[in-house]
Amino acid sequence: MSREDLPPLVEKQDFRNAMSRLGAAVNIITTEGPAGRAGFTASAVCSVTDSPPTLLVCLNRSASVYPVFRENMQLCVNTLASGHEALSTLFGGKTPMPERFIAAEWTTAITGSPILQGAVASFDCRISQIVSVGTHDTLFCEVLALVRNDDTHGLMWFDRGYHPLLRQEAC
């Protein structure tokens, strides 16, 4: 009998309660392509390697946006700034897609994905690899272009709430 056939050693709720103690940046992940335009809020984003520049995004396969990202195979990771709390909630809920996008200003990345104006950073990517684990797909994303904003403060998701993250003044 393999470990997968046995009940979990840690309950899902205990795992989530512990994970709520890991502060994370908040991002709006966007895509536009043959399957249309979509976007969702994600905290499960991290750097994988700088050679080639690659980050990962974990996406729940039950999300309404999932088939759009799977077909387009390109996306932009827009890392949110303080002041983006309401926008994050809009992209993290059950709001229809046009209502999500109308709430902010966007430009177009080289992949065609929407770039959020005022984001701390935007990473325009092509999805290079996908690994499924449990309920989620891990999207490995090669970064093709970048936008960086040095004038905004950051935003953290910690203990189930938003917290502004102040930048030190540039030396």
Ligand SMILES: NC(=O)c1ccc[n+]([C@@H]2O[C@H](COP(=O)([O-])OP(=O)(O)OC[C@H]3O[C@@H](n4cnc5c(N)ncnc54)[C@H](O)[C@@H]3O)[C@@H](O)[C@H]2O)c1
């Ligand atoms: N990785 C994710 O899919 C993820 C991450 C954060 C929040 N969310 C979703 O946002 C909503 C609010 O989250 P919250 O932080 O207020 O409370 P919560 O109790 O749902 O989650 C606490 C923490 O557990 C982790 N988590 C939550 N759902 C997860 C999932 N399905 N798979 C893997 N990790 C998960 C995240 O780190 C999250 O911050 C929930 O619906 C949650 O499912 C999903």
Ligand SMILES: Cc1cc2c(cc1C)N(C[C@H](O)[C@H](O)[C@H](O)COP(=O)(O)O)c1[nH]c(=O)[nH]c(=O)c1N2
């Ligand atoms: C702060 C925060 C952080 C996350 C999320 C939510 C919030 C509020 N959500 C949930 C995700 O945004 C939500 O399921 C999508 O908006 C898809 O919802 P629909 O299925 O389109 O309504 C989310 N989902 C996911 O697949 N991976 C993630 O890393 C996160 N992180």
